[in-house]
Each structure stands twice: as C-alpha cells, then as structure tokens.
Amino acid sequence: MQSNVEAFIDYLQLQKNYSLHTVKAYLADVHEFELFTKEHFDQEVIDSVVYAQIRSWIVSLVDAGLSSSSVNRKISSLKSYFKFLLRIKQIEKSPLLKHKALKSPKKIQIPFSEREIDLVLNQISYPEGFEGIRDKLIIDLFYTTGIRKAELISLKLSSIDYGSTTLKVVGKRNKDRIVPLLPIVLEQFNRYFSERNLLPQIKDSNYLFLTKKGVKLNDTFVYRLINLYFSAISEKVKKSPHILRHTFATHMLNNGADLNSVKELLGHSSLASTQVYTHSSLSELKKVYQDAHPRNN
Template sequence: MTTNKDAFSDYLQLEKKYSPHTVNAYLNDVISFESFNAIHFDQENVEQVNYGQIRNWIVSLVDSGISNSSVNRKIASLKAFYKFLLKIKQIEINPLLKHKALKVPKTLQIPFSEKEVEEALSQMQNPQGFEAIRNKLIVDLFYTTGVRRTELIHLKKINVDLAKNTIKVLGKRNKERILPLLPIVANQFLLYGQERLNLAVIVDADYFFLTKKGLKLNDSFVYRLINSYFSTVSEKVKKSPHILRHTFATHLLNNGADLNSVKELLGHSSLASTQIYTHNSLSELKKVYQEAHPRGQK
C-alpha cells in the first residue's frame, strides 16, 4: 500500500523535479519528526499533530546545538509535507501555517578580488599533463561561467559543443541552461579533451570531467581543488567553488553587466536571488562615483 510519504516522494520527484539528494533530505526530515513524535507523544501518525508538538521538536533541535539555518531547513521540509497533504486532501489545516522561521544572522559572502583570481590563475600557466590541464580548466570554468559545483561535476560529454563554444548544464529543479564559453576557455576544453583520450581507463565515460582513474569527480574533490589554489593567494575565510561563482557574478556587475543578464547566466529563477551579489558591486559603484564626480574629492 502506498503511504503518504511514498506519495510525497513521488510528488517531489515527478512534479517538483527535485533531485534524488533533495528528495531524500526532505523525507529524512519528515521521518525525524515522526520518530520524535512517537517517542515524546506516543503518536506515530504525524498527519494529525498540532503546532505545539512541532514546537517541542523545534526546541529539541535548537537544544541539540544545530544551527538555526539547519532547523529552518528541517521545518521547510515538514511544511512542504503538510502542504502536500493539504493538496491531496489528507488534512484540512496546515499546522505550520503561521510558523515563522528562526532568525539567522546574515553572513556576507566575500568574493575574491580580480587580483586574487589573476594570481591563482598565474600559478597554473602552461599546465602539463592531464591533472594540471583539467584543474586549470575547472578554475577557469567556475570563474568565466559562474557554473555551480554540481553542474560542473555532472557536465556530460555530449553537452559540450565546441562548434558553438557553449556547454549545456543541468541546474536546480532539472532546469537546463546553455552557457557561452570564452574562446580562451574553449581552447582549454580542446586541450583537456585530447588529454582525456589518453587515460588508460575510463569508467564514467558519459561525464566530461574525470579523475586520472577515469571516474566522475565528487563534491569534496572539487572543493579541495579550489581551496588549494586560492589558499596561496587569499586570506579570506571561505575559499570554495561557491565563492568563485559569487566572484563571477560580482566581477560582471562591477564591470557594467546588467542584473538580468547575470541572473540568466547564474540560472536563478528570480532577480531576488541575484540581488545578493549587488552588495559588492555597490561598494565598487560608490568608489567610482566618488572618484569621478567633481565634488567627490572635496
């Protein structure tokens, strides 16, 4: 018999087009609340709970020491579950309808400066061998396209079109977008492609970026790669693929790109997501304004 959780899982995958990883995260959060409810309220049926019971779970999560942002993510999963139950008429009232998310301190994502990027890339001039050529291409691709880490990892060989100097990536909620390649980066694709052909073994042949053993890259590998190259040129706390994506957007805006174009390149569904990158471009704009205006130096 199909349970509400099974139906919820199908809904997330088939209608919402969420990735398997996201679906599992949602279901694990619902199951976590189920377990809490069974232990503390002797009630396994979470379809018939009140907000007081959920509030107790929230308090226990906070007391366990996890961050407010992590608690909010778990509650978002539960809220999505109850919205689904409303949709299929299994409940009449969403117990989380009036819940307000816990406050999360805003953390400013500080991008790399243009000088830091240039210094990182200068370490990689004239790369020799498969790994060095691949690593330089990965850094350049993050910086020149703003691609997400998971999009880079899952880039398929078939979706690299060097005749048109474009790549097609699969973003959040399975949304595809086509990204243009700068000629200098397209040339690196050709160079890497030639080295890739010389691998002794290729296991994950469909994927474009591989390890020297012919396997698809993973999240931690790509994180370590970016962190290692930028650790020598930057003292910023965070040196990750996401910061490089953030850097891509900030540098475009600083150099006159319009917000809508950056939104499309990043694959954001709304301008609100892109506007977080305007903090740094605003400081650059103030600097230019102060230097250029006749009264700016007075």
C-alpha cells in the same frame, strides 16, 4: 498501499523534478521529526501533529546546538510535506500555517579579488599532465561561467557546442540554460580532451570531467580541489565552488554587466536571488558615484 511519505517522495521526484540529493534531505528531515514525535509523544504518524509538537522539536534542535539556518531548513522540509498533504486532501490545514522562521545572522559571502583569481590561474603551479590541466580548467570554468558545483559535475561530453562556443547546463529542477564559453576556456578544453583520451580506462565515458581513474567527480572531490588551490593564495575563510560562483557574479557586476544578464547566466528564476550579489559591488558603485557626482569636489 503507498504511505503518504512515499507518495511525497514520488511527488518531489516526478512532479517537482527535485534532485536525488534534495529529495534525500527532505526525507531525512521528515523521518527525523517522525522519530521525535514517536519518542516524545508516542505518535507513530505525523500527519495529525499540532504546532505545539513541532515547536517542541524546534526547541530540542536549538538546544542541541543547531544553527537557525539548519533548523529553518528542516522546518522547510516539513512545511513542504504538509503542503503536499493539503494538495492530496489528507489534511485541511497545515500545522505550520502561522510559523515564522527563526532569524539567522546574514552570512557575508566574500568573493575572491581579481588579483586572487589571477594568482590561482596564472601564477601558481599545477601538476603535470591530466590532473593539472583538468584542475585549472575546472577553476576557470567556475569563474568564467558562474555554474554551480552540481551543474559542473553533471556536465556531459555533449554539453559543449564548439560551433556556437556555448555550454548547455542542467540547473535546478532540470532546467536547461545555455552559457557562453570564452576562447581561453575552449583552448583549455582542447588540451584537457587530449589528456583525457590517454586515460588507461574510462568508466563514466559520457561525463565531461573525470578522475584519473576514469569515473565522474563527486561533491567532496570538487570542493577539496577548489579549497586546495585557493588555500595557496588566499587567507579567506571560505574557499569553495560557491564562492567562485559569487566571485563570477560580483566581478561581472563590477565591470558593467546589468543585473538581468547576470541573472540569466546564473540560472536564477527571479532577480531577488541575483540581488544578493549586488552588495559586493557596493564599494565599486561608491567609487563610481564619488568620481562622477559634481557635488563631490
């Protein structure tokens, strides 16, 4: 007979369409709590736990040095599990019903400046051949489309539509969206394909971006690629694909794009998600305000 945890995994994969990475994270958090209750309360099954036991786990996580955001993520996984148990009528009330998330200090995501983007795309040297062309294209694609790291890795050859100059992106929960491609990026794709076709072997032939060994990219590879090139031109602490996504949104807003358009391009389900980028545009907004308002003489 299938356990509730196994049924929960199926629910996340088949009904919620969560990625394998997300499902693994949820499962790891639930298993971690299971081990805690077994060790501290001699309780094998977590379906009947009370909030005091969860609170005890939270205290142990904080004492172990976990950040508030990490603890909140683990509790979010548990909350989803108990919501699932409610859904299948295994429990009548979630023990996390009145739980309040730990307060986390807001992390300010500092985007790259337009000058830094210009430096990394037009001033620094890239390796000759396939790898250099691929690396520059990846950076430019992140900056000109705002796609996520996982979305870039999962791109297929069929994702590009040269006729409409667009890219089909598979976002969170397998939700598709179409993003436009700039002519300068399409030109880089042409050069990339010329070099890609010369690779001695290609294993993952359906995937758009490959290593020189012909296999699809992974998370660590892409993160290190971005970090490597931006470390040459920027002293910012955070240099990651997500900061490039943040930079895309910020520069779009700074240059007159409306919030709804940026929301659609980013693949956000609500404006609330997109509004986190507006604070970066505040300095630009202040400048426009001060230049335009008649009272500011």
